[in-house]
Amino acid sequence: MTILPENFENERTLSPMFSSFMKEFKLNQLFRKCSIRKEKGIPVGRFIKNYLVPRFVQYILVTFLGLSTAFFLPRFLPMDPIKQQLSQYQAFGVYIPPEQLEEIMGTLKQLYGLEGTLFEQYINFWKRLFKGEFGPSLARYPTPVIQVIAQSLPWTVGLLILTTVLSWIVAVIAGGIAGYYRGRWMEILDGIVMVVRPIPYYIMSLLCLILFAYLFPIFPLSGGIGVGRELSLSWETMKSIVLHGTLPALTLLIVGIAWQFQSMKLIIQGVRSEDYVWYMKAAGVKEQRIVFRYVIRNAMLPMITQLGLQFGTIFSGALVTEMVFAYPGVGWILYDAVMRGDYNLIMGIMCISVVAVTTSIFLLDLIYPLFDPRVRYR
C-alpha cells in the first residue's frame, strides 16, 4: 500500500477509476455470493449431521443436567418449609397438641408435594415440568409458583430488556466509532471507559444510590412504585414507575455500556487493519461509508453473540441491583425464597433461567451459520 499518489484519497479526482473499481468490487461480491450459494446446495446433509445433531444432543443433555441440579440443590437447604409454616402458626398463638403435630405435618407434606422419597419427587417434578407447572409456592401457599413469577417478571424483564438493548446499541455505535477513528476525544472516552469498566455493578448501584438518592435526592430511595399505589394506566402511576426505575436502569446502563464498548472497540481495531479496509480507503470510498457500512457490520458477529447470551441471563434477574434498590423483580423474590426455604419457587426460577440460557445458546448456534459462512464448513 505504499505506491499510491497523494491525492488518491479524494473520490472525485479519480471518479472514472473509482467507478470501474466499484464495478469490479460489486462483481466480485456477486461472484462470491454465487459461489457460496452453489456450495451450499451440496453439503446440507453433512451440515445437519456434523453441525446440527451434535449441538442438539448437547443442548438436550446440558438442559437436562441443569434442570436436575435445579431440582436437587434447593432440597439440601437447611430450612424446612413445613417446620417454618408450623412455627408461623405457633407465632400467631395457635396451640398444636403434640399428638396432632405428626398428622398436620403429614397433611402439609401432601399439600406441598413433598411426600415420598426424593426419587419419587424427582419423577413427579419431570411430569409436572412437561405440563409447564412447578407446583404451589411453599411460602405463599397456595399461590402457584408460575403466578408468583408472573407477578414479578414484568418488572425485571421490562428493566433488563430496556437496559440491555439500549446499552448494546449505544456501545456498538460508540465503540465502533472509537475503535476506528483516533484522536483526543477518543482517548478521553477510552480513559473514562478504562476506569468505569472494572467497577462491578453492585458497587456502581451503591454509588448511584448515594449520589442521586441521598446527596442529591432527585430519585426515590427504593421500591418499584410509590407506597400504596395501585397498578393502573394513569399518568401519575406511569411517572412513579419511571422515576423508581431510573436509578436501577442507570447503573445497569453505565456498566453495560462500558463493558460492551470495550469489546466492540477491540474487535473494530482488529477489523480496521484488514486488507479490504485499506483497499476501500485507497479507492477513495468515503470514510463514513467504510465505518458504518463495512467495518461495524463485520464486527457485529461477536456482538450479536453477546446480546443473545445476555438475553438468556435476563430471567435470573439483576439480583444485587434489585436488592440495593428494593426493586420488586425476580431477583428480589428469589432472595426471599432462599431465605424462607421455598423449594418450589427457587426451582421454578432456576428452571426458567437454565432453559432460557441453554435455548439462547442453541438458537445462536442455529443462526450463526446464516451470518457467517465460515462456520458451515467446520
Add this chain to the structure above:
Amino acid sequence: MRKSKSLFRDLTKDSRFTIAFVILLVLVSLAILSCFSPYHPQRMYQVPRGRPPSWTHPLGTNWLGQDVFWQLTFAVKNSLLIAIVASSISRVIAILVGMGAGYRGGVIDRILMTAGDTTMVLPILVVLILVSTILREWARYLTNLGLLLAFFSWAWDARVIRSQILSLREREFTFVAVLSGMRTIKLVLKQYLPHVLPVILSTLINNMSWAIGMEITLAYLGLGIDPTVPTIGTMLQTAIYRQALFLRLWWWLLTPIITGIFLFIALYWLSVVVSEYLDPRTRFQRIGIR
C-alpha cells in the same frame, strides 16, 4: 533474573501497568500492616465510636467502636486471601480438566466438557447463594469460601486450555516427543504447559477480581463469610446494615467502596497490560464471558 528485570522494564512503559502496580503494592503493604494492628479485628468497643478521621484514627472510627483504618488492613488481607485461594485452585482444576480432556479426547473429553458446560449454564449467583446457604457453617471460613468459589469458575478456562491442547496435539513436536518415548506426564508438563501459560496467567488475574466481587456480593446478601471477620464485603455489609449513611458516618461506608474500586481497577489494568504484552491476539480473551 536479568530476564525478569527487562520484562518488568518493558511492562512499566505502559503507564496503566505502573499505576496498577503501585495500587496493588499499597494494598499488599496494607495487608502486611494488619499483622501489627493494635486492635483485635473482631472485638467491638475498643475505641470511641463514630469519630471522624483524625490523627489518632486516620480513617475515623465506626459505630461499633472499631478503628476503620485497621479494620481495612484486615479486610484487604482477607479479601486477597480468598481471591488467591479461589483463583489458584480453580486454575489447577482448569489445567487438569483442560489438559486431560484435550489430550485424551473421546469419552473423557465429552464427560468433562458436559460437566463444565452445565456449570456454565446454571445461573451462577443463584447457585452460589443456595450452596452458601446450605453450607452456612462450612462457608464461614475464608479458605472454604475460596474453595467454593474455585469450584464454580474453572469451566470457561478449561475450555480455552482444551482448545489450545487440541491444536498442539496435532503439531509435529508432539509426534517427535511421543516417538522418542517421552512419558505422557512429562510431555504435558514440559511441552504443553509453557504454551498455555499465558492464558492461565491472564485468566488468573481476572479470576481473582471475580472472586473478590463474588465475596462482596455474598456478604452483601448476608451470606458467605462470618460477618464479624472483616473483608471488603463484610465491611460494606456492616456499614450498610448499621445505616452508616443516616448516621452520617460517610468514612465508614466510603472506605470499603473506594478500596474496592481501586482494587478492581488495578486488577483489570494489570490483566489488560499482561495479556497485551504476552500476545496481542489474546485481546479477544479479555472480552470473555464474565
